[in-house]
Amino acid sequence: KEKVEITKEQQALMKVIADAYNRHQIPQDVAKKLLQDQYSAEENFLLLTEMATSQVQVLVEFTKNIPGFLSLNHEDQIALLKGSAVEAMFLRSAQVFSKKMPNGHNEVLEDRIRRSGISEEFMTPMFNFYKSIGVLHMVQEEQALLTAITILTPDRPYVKDQQAVERLQEPMLDLLRKLCVLQHPQKPQYFACLLGRLTELRTLNYYHAEMLTSWRMNDHKFTPLLCEIWDVE
Ligand SMILES: Cc1cccc(C)c1Nc1c(-c2c(F)cccc2F)nc2cccc(C)n12
Numbered sequence: 001k002e003k004v005e006i007t008k009e010q011q012a013l014m015k016v017i018a019d020a021y022n023r024h025q026i027p028q029d030v031a032k033k034l035l036q037d038q039y040s041a042e043e044n045f046l047l048l049t050e051m052a053t054s055q056v057q058v059l060v061e062f063t064k065n066i067p068g069f070l071s072l073n074h075e076d077q078i079a080l081l082k083g084s085a086v087e088a089m090f091l092r093s094a095q096v097f098s099k100k101m102p103n104g105h106n107e108v109l110e111d112r113i114r115r116s117g118i119s120e121e122f123m124t125p126m127f128n129f130y131k132s133i134g135v136l137h138m139v140q141e142e143q144a145l146l147t148a149i150t151i152l153t154p155d156r157p158y159v160k161d162q163q164a165v166e167r168l169q170e171p172m173l174d175l176l177r178k179l180c181v182l183q184h185p186q187k188p189q190y191f192a193c194l195l196g197r198l199t200e201l202r203t204l205n206y207y208h209a210e211m212l213t214s215w216r217m218n219d220h221k222f223t224p225l226l227c228e229i230w231d232v233e
Contacts, residue, residue: 004181013067013175014141020065021144024058026051026096035108044116045220053223055089059151066148068168076159083156085229086208087201088147090129095143098134119214122207129200136193139183145176146194150201 006014030051039047063069063081070077097106114123138146152169154162180191187193212232215222227233 004178010175017144018141024061041117044112059088079158084151086205087150090204094130094133097130122211
């Protein structure tokens with residue numbers, strides 16, 4: 001049985017990533033608004049747009065705190081952010097959704113999302129993913145590392161220096177593997193399961209692109225930041 005040890009520098013890396021992840025939380029006022037009294041589909045959509053915009057801002061701030069990210073080629077930094085935004089936001093909202101709020105609020109948030117003019121065909125994969133993340137009961141450090149690993153995916157479109165991204169992603173994967181062994185000793189497959197969620201995440205890019213198109217067809221307005229990160233309008 002191998003003895004799993006987290007080294008000093010891995011502890012330091014963990015602290016930097018976890019602090020960055022916790023420091024940049026979605027403003028509670030935005031999430032709280034969603035839980036207030038009745039809204040029309042239009043108002044629900046506007047609130048979700050505000051929530052999505054703040055999620056992109058939180059994502060950019062978190063990414064800037066990933067050790068080594070700002071030393072990457074600048075075009076590659078943009079390519080990584082644009083290529084991972086949807087996945088990182090699904091991860092973040094899955095975590096917000098699956099535990100952050102007092103009970104009863106999850107149903108209200110789910111109801112708001114379901115009644116915001118988004119068609120059913122996108123709801124099912126979205127909520128299936130939220131549930132599949134919820135059942136894992138990830139600790140904060142695992143969530144933060146998994147998000148950083150998602151952002152540091154070398155084979156995003158237009159990334160030129162993939163090796164430089166791999167060199168940043170590998171230590172995160174190694175640290176996450178050790179953390180899973182230490183946090184979930186009774187589940188030897190836990191690390192593999194987390195990586196399996198990253199594969200499931202990639203399929204959500206497709207649904208998200210479809211959602212954007214259908215919202216635009218119904219003449220829904222986005223914010224400039226959302227237009228920029230997803231090249232719409
Ligand atoms: C904030 C939110 C939470 C849960 C579900 C949804 C539909 C949203 N809202 C959006 C998302 C989005 C996201 F922010 C996180 C996860 C999955 C997502 F579809 N993406 C976009 C893009 C343009 C406009 C909106 C309203 N929007």
